[in-house]
Amino acid sequence: MADIILYMAPGTCARVTTIALEELGLDFESRVVRFMKGEHKSPEYKQHNPKGKVPCLVYEGEALTENVAILSYLNHRHGGLLPAADDSLTHARQLADLCFCGTTLHPLVTRIRMPHFFGGEACASEVWQRGSQGMDEYFQLINDRLTHQTWWYGDEWSVVDAYLYWCFWRVEGANYDVSRYPAFVDHARRMSERPSVKRALAREQAAEETLKREGLLFTPPPSPVTR
DSSP states (O other): OOSEEEEEOTTSTHHHHHHHHHHHTOOOEEEEOOGGGTGGGSHHHHTTOTTOOSOEEEETTEEEESHHHHHHHHHHHHOOSSOOOOSHHHHHHHHHHHHIIIIIIHHHHHHHHOTHHHHHHHHHHHHHHHHHHHHHHHHHHHHHHHTTOSBTBBTBOOHHHHHHHHHHHHHHTTTOOGGGOHHHHHHHHHHHTSHHHHHHHHHHHHHHHHHHHHTOOOOOOOOSOOO
16 A cells, blocks of 8 residues: 555545645655546545545555645645744744634635535526625735735745645636636746646546546536626
């Protein structure tokens, strides 16, 4: 068995951990969790992640969940995912940046991408609108920060950029108007050109093809709002 196993599903925030592992050049196995088959709620999977979600990283036999924790751990073990933090305040600020992605942006992303899950068919449009209104402020914040620098931390790429990239991609595909944030658009383009991102997307594509063959590929309902 591989020393590093990532339980993932295509399109999910597991992409962030996939990019991190690829960026570090680690040898790891991707295992697709078949949500349409209920594998995420199975006793076998819940032995690794009782919360029944992805990603779940099994590293040398020990399971770790939640992107913020996984990314922090990988950076602690290998470095290279966050700028060097010489003091506890810098470390805390980096953790705050990861939490900004995971606990502020991510919940809004799901309301924009899958509003039907929160409001049903009748209220999906309102959920989308509220999620989008909430996201506007934060996308503007990100855009302003990226206007005069290449990455979130200036000239140095970090895994925060990978998390921002996933958030951007997820809402762009749900009719959220990203064109209002040109610096963020450019950031996403730069991210898409990184070799680690290309390798991560290739893994997702392979997972999608597997699920398609099995008739288990989840397709979110169309956005209730058109542009």
